[in-house]
Amino acid sequence: MKIRTFAAGDRLQVAFTWEGQECRELLPPSPINKSSIQRAASLRDEIRRKIKEGSFSYGNYFPDSPRAATPKKASTLMESLLTKQLETYQRQVENSQMSPSTYGGYKKALTGERMRRWHGLQVQDVTPSMLREWVGEMDCTSKAIRNTLTPLRSVFEDALNDELIEFNPFDRVALTKLIRQTAKASDYVVNPFTAAERAALLNACRPDERPMLQFWFGTGLRPGELQALEWRHIDWDRCTARIEQNQVAGVIKAPKTAAGIREVDLDASTIAALKAQRPISEAKGPRIWLNPRDGKPWSTDAQVRKTFWLPVCTRSGVEYRNPYQVRHTYASMLLTAGQNPWYVAAQLGHEDVEMVFRTYGRFIREDYQKPSPQLRIVGNG
Known part of the structure; x- marks a missing residue:
């Protein structure tokens, strides 16, 4: 802001940038004092704010200015x-x-x-x-x-x-x-847990922790699907778990795709895990898996990772991998046991078998070369 001197008297001038150009406009003649200078400063601030918001109209503020004579399309930052x-x-x-x-x-x-x-x-x-x-x-x-x-x-x-x-x-x-x-290639590596690592992780669990991990290894659910699973979803006669909910950032909703709504087969190990969990959580509400620290349903993936997964990995001595490797382990176990890839895709909730071939089909670890007698074998191979 400046004071310009003219033969008819001094006038205040405000300056601002509009549409990439420096603009200077004279204000109407008035006595120059502390109040008029403050009003001019307020006007300049208002103009700058409206320019930033994209709502400034030159003609509304300076109708006699040459810039107002040729209106331009409103510009927006x-x-x-x-x-x-x-x-x-x-x-x-x-x-x-x-x-x-x-x-x-x-x-x-x-x-x-x-x-x-x-x-x-x-x-x-x-x-x-x-x-x-x-x-x-x-x-x-x-x-x-x-x-x-x-x-x-x-x-x-x-x-x-x-x-x-x-x-x-x-x-x-x-x-x-x-x-x-x-684009940079993803550095994420599918690295399933070996049989020895799975045993070490399960042995490192407390009694109130083990059922969930045992069930997780035997079903390969997404973390949000595991958190949202309810007792009503278990069919004890048919030995299946119906997956129709997923929890994301504390919100329960349906899976993203129709393939995500599915029935996952349960073997003797996962049924045993459910039976062990029954006295822990069945009377506390619909959710099967609860946070052992407070007995309340899990709310986020981060909570599972920090409260459950990281402590178990630390106690077991197993090299840390993110919890999603449990799902990768499940898929690799089925494929190595000779299961039909289309069946594996259905169990995982994939829309087609392409991802199974791309992610898991070529991945066979040394300890998976010969299926273990205890290895889960279900469905039509």
Whole structure:
């Protein structure tokens, strides 16, 4: 803000940046004193705020300015649109249209360091070449790249529908090819537990811990499916467990796909685990597996990992792997025992057998070369 001197008297001038250009506008003539200077400062702050929000109209503030004579399409800062997108996701969570875990992933993407690349830019200034360069520099797995791009793509789709941009820059980027060429290979390794390791883990469990791990090794459920399993899902006569619920970030919901709703066969070992668990949890509510520390249902994968899995691994002396390796162990055991891959896919809740062949078909550990007499063998091989 400056005081400009003219023959007719001094006037206040405010300065701000609009659409990438430095703008200076004179305020109407008035006595220059502390109050008028404060009003001018407040006006400048209001203008800057509206520019950041994308709601600034030049003609409303300076109707006699040459800049107001040729109205332009409203411009919007990217950080404002990113914030609005996050608010949209928040409303979807409140209306039960989006799970909290999905929202958490989108929030991480929208507020993360990578997304700051677009701060300070108007939405119409983002070009396809800028997107290609940004994706090419991510240095992460294809899944991580796609999770980051999903909310950003929605921002541009809304901007196009609101006529803030003439075209969606994503439509001019060959994303599939670009991600394939630039994504980093996942360093996650499928590393099933050997028979000796499984025995060590089970032996390291306390009596109130062992049934759950024994059941988990014998069913290969996803962590959320294990947490959500209820006594009503067990068919004792047919020796099956019906999987129709999954818990994600504390929320119980149906599996993502129709194949996720299934019946998992139970062998003598898993039936024995259920019978051992009955006096521990059946009278406390519908859930089968409870946190031994407080006798309440598990709420998240992280809670299972920190409260149960990590302590058991430490006590057993077995090299730590994440809990999902229990599922990989189950699949590898079935395949090594000669089970039909289509049957294994159905037991795991996969939509087709492709993932079984890709992930497990070639993986046979040394101690799996000859099926053990105690190895679980069920279904039509």
